Amino acid sequence: MSVETQKQTLGFQTEVKQLLHLMIHSLYSNKEIFLRELISNASDATDKLRFEALARPELLEGGADLKIRVSFDKASKTVTIDDNGIGMSRDEVITHLGTIAKSGTADFLKNLSGDQRKDSHLIGQFGVGFYSAFIVADQVDVFTRRAGLPASEGVHWSSRGEGEFEVATVEKAERGTRIVLHLKPAEEEFADGWRLRNIIKKYSDHIALPIELPKEHYGEEKDKPAEPEWETVNRASALWTRPRTEVKDEEYQEFYKHTAHDFEDPLTWSHNKVEGKLEYTSLLYVPGRAPFDLYHREAPKGLKLYVQRVFIMDQAEQFLPLYLRFIKGVVDSNDLSLNVSREILQKDPVIDSMKSALTKRVLDMLEKLAKDKPEDYKRFWSAFGQVLKEGPAEDFANREKIAGLLRFASTHDATGEQSVSLADYIGRMKEGQDKLYFLTGDSYGQVKNSPHLEVFRKKDIEVLLLTDRIDEWMMSYLSEFDGKQFVDVARGDLDLGKLDSEEDKKAQEEVAKAKESLLERLKGVLADQVAQVRVSHRLTDSPAILAIGEQDLGLQMRQILEASGQKVPESKPIFEINPQHPLIEKLDAEPDEDRFADLSHILFDQAALAAGDSLKDPAAYVQRLNKLLVELSA
Numbered sequence: 001m002s003v004e005t006q007k008q009t010l011g012f013q014t015e016v017k018q019l020l021h022l023m024i025h026s027l028y029s030n031k032e033i034f035l036r037e038l039i040s041n042a043s044d045a046t047d048k049l050r051f052e053a054l055a056r057p058e059l060l061e062g063g064a065d066l067k068i069r070v071s072f073d074k075a076s077k078t079v080t081i082d083d084n085g086i087g088m089s090r091d092e093v094i095t096h097l098g099t100i101a102k103s104g105t106a107d108f109l110k111n112l113s114g115d116q117r118k119d120s121h122l123i124g125q126f127g128v129g130f131y132s133a134f135i136v137a138d139q140v141d142v143f144t145r146r147a148g149l150p151a152s153e154g155v156h157w158s159s160r161g162e163g164e165f166e167v168a169t170v171e172k173a174e175r176g177t178r179i180v181l182h183l184k185p186a187e188e189e190f191a192d193g194w195r196l197r198n199i200i201k202k203y204s205d206h207i208a209l210p211i212e213l214p215k216e217h218y219g220e221e222k223d224k225p226a227e228p229e230w231e232t233v234n235r236a237s238a239l240w241t242r243p244r245t246e247v248k249d250e251e252y253q254e255f256y257k258h259t260a261h262d263f264e265d266p267l268t269w270s271h272n273k274v275e276g277k278l279e280y281t282s283l284l285y286v287p288g289r290a291p292f293d294l295y296h297r298e299a300p301k302g303l304k305l306y307v308q309r310v311f312i313m314d315q316a317e318q319f320l321p322l323y324l325r326f327i328k329g330v331v332d333s334n335d336l337s338l339n340v341s342r343e344i345l346q347k348d349p350v351i352d353s354m355k356s357a358l359t360k361r362v363l364d365m366l367e368k369l370a371k372d373k374p375e376d377y378k379r380f381w382s383a384f385g386q387v388l389k390e391g392p393a394e395d396f397a398n399r400e401k402i403a404g405l406l407r408f409a410s411t412h413d414a415t416g417e418q419s420v421s422l423a424d425y426i427g428r429m430k431e432g433q434d435k436l437y438f439l440t441g442d443s444y445g446q447v448k449n450s451p452h453l454e455v456f457r458k459k460d461i462e463v464l465l466l467t468d469r470i471d472e473w474m475m476s477y478l479s480e481f482d483g484k485q486f487v488d489v490a491r492g493d494l495d496l497g498k499l500d501s502e503e504d505k506k507a508q509e510e511v512a513k514a515k516e517s518l519l520e521r522l523k524g525v526l527a528d529q530v531a532q533v534r535v536s537h538r539l540t541d542s543p544a545i546l547a548i549g550e551q552d553l554g555l556q557m558r559q560i561l562e563a564s565g566q567k568v569p570e571s572k573p574i575f576e577i578n579p580q581h582p583l584i585e586k587l588d589a590e591p592d593e594d595r596f597a598d599l600s601h602i603l604f605d606q607a608a609l610a611a612g613d614s615l616k617d618p619a620a621y622v623q624r625l626n627k628l629l630v631e632l633s634a
């Protein structure tokens with residue numbers, strides 16, 4: 001044992017304590033993953049070393065033979081994971097193995113329920129990494145030295161996984177990190193060559209560098225070699241460099257878990273080698289669920305970038321558009337230079353053409369998923385649909401393709417779920433229908449009963465119901481699909497085209513003429529509030545309705561802008577009446593101008609309420625209504 005100096009006892013950050021507690025109590029049914037996590041870290045550490053050594057070859061200290069060694073000692077009940085990667089300095093040890101750097105961690109931990117089954121699911125989503133050592137160990141010792149620092153600047157970190165850890169400076173001849181797990185009494189089974197070999201084969205076969213175990217020694221104890229002989233137990237080649245036909249699904253899945261730090265299987269993946277003017281390999285995955293920080297601005301996104309098999313960076317964001325930020329995976333280029341930086345990536349035209357090719361790959365992969373595995377696509381949609389909806393605005397060139405991937409709630413689907421595709425809709429279109437009708441609003445419950453749907457219900461025409469916050473904004477970027485125009489049924493002068501018969505149209509014109517004086521009277525009363533008053537052909541049951549002007553902002557966009565403190569341009573709705581409705585007939589026959597005005601205001605306010613808007617002067621509305629009620633009962 002070498003001399004330890006500068007000993008220090010430090011407390012874990014609160015979040016680490018919570019995470020440790022949770023992990024130990026939630027992940028006991030899947031204990032063996034600790035090894036996957038530690039090997040995954042060791043592999044990342046060698047990637048980092050290789051990358052830093054591109055600029056500073058002296059970091060390799062003469063040893064470029066990168067590997068991971070896993071050993072065990074049955075007598076002392078330990079398992080040891082050794083790597084000759086980048087290692088850590090004392091400061092790095094204190095931050096990396098004492099805190100959690102992810103943004104949103106505290107919020108995430110607040111969501112935990114205390115229900116172990118549910119929480120283990122959540123914690124898998126969060127990723128546990130190094131701290132998973134404490135699932136099987138009641139004491140963990142880390143010996144590490146950062147490549148490039150002298151042997152005297154090794155660090156010993158030690159903890160029992162409770163509230164605190166110790167750090168001390170020690171001599172460490174080899175660079176890299178050694179992690180010694182002192183197994184809990186119940187976990188001694190892990191100090192076993194056969195067990196460790198199986199776990200490595202199962203979870204870490206895809207790791208690109210050799211993982212070695214001591215060769216099993218059979219026969220006489222006295223013949224056992226003094227130094228263990230090592231043998232490589234994994235395949236030790238970068239998975240994405242192998243031909244697709246030779247990689248098993250399980251291997252793709254394990255590789256995903258390593259790269260994405262996810263615990264669950266991906267929904268699907270796409271592995272491609274591109275040759276020709278540009279040469280690169282990509283392996284892209286669609287995760288099975290949203291990460292806890294999907295909507296965090298600083299949440300990690302982007303692909304792992306390799307250049308000729310050398311790891312260059314995590315989170316290379318330049319290869320996919322933002323609306324596909326949930327995609328995980330690897331891209332390995334033969335054309336980029338090894339000293340490529342984020343700044344260079346931003347300017348390089350090579351990246352642009354890779355980006356458009358990769359974007360297309362992802363969209364194709366999603367199309368295929370939707371076609372071949374509708375149940376999985378449903379899962380995809382509920383996890384990432386909202387993000388994909390940013391697509392039409394961000395990616396003009398692929399609008400049509402993205403639109404085909406969207407899913408909607410609809411008047412012709414009783415589940416209320418977002419499950420109808422535009423292809424489904426088009427397949428059900430009525431004879432003579434050449435438009436795609438939709439309605440936006442706050443909630444499914446509200447739009448489903450909107451008076452705007454009355455005429456569509458009567459004619460049995462399907463209307464898509466859009467109630468996500470992003471929908472109105474998204475639709476402002478989608479004008480057509482498959483050569484057919486989108487029409488917001490709450491907007492402008494609804495023209496049903498061939499869906500209205502000639503007689504219908506004639507009748508509408510005649511009614512409009514007959515009601516001209518009523519329209520004039522209404523305009524007089526509501527002049528301040530409306531842009532126009534006209535006869536509606538949207539309604540069958542309701543007396544009146546508000547339509548949005550063709551160029552005006554809808555309610556949803558107005559509310560979003562207002563909430564973000566922006567000035568919203570003034571716009572007045574169009575007030576439409578249903579001349580067949582008894583209330584409108586009554587209104588038309590009302591000789592008393594005061595009562596006419598009261599009734600008009602009430603109808604206008606009711607139409608605003610039905611549209612999901614709030615009233616400018618709710619008290620006045622209540623007063624007028626009460627006045628009428630009193631008269632009625634008098």
Ligand code: ADP
Pocket residue numbers: 041042045083085086087088096097127128129130131176177261
């Ligand atoms: P994550 O890997 O998700 O960042 P971990 O808790 O597993 O989270 O590890 C925290 C950090 O500790 C890593 O990001 C890395 O910087 C450092 N680390 C862990 N294991 C090693 C290792 N074997 N060699 C060097 N650094 C390591």
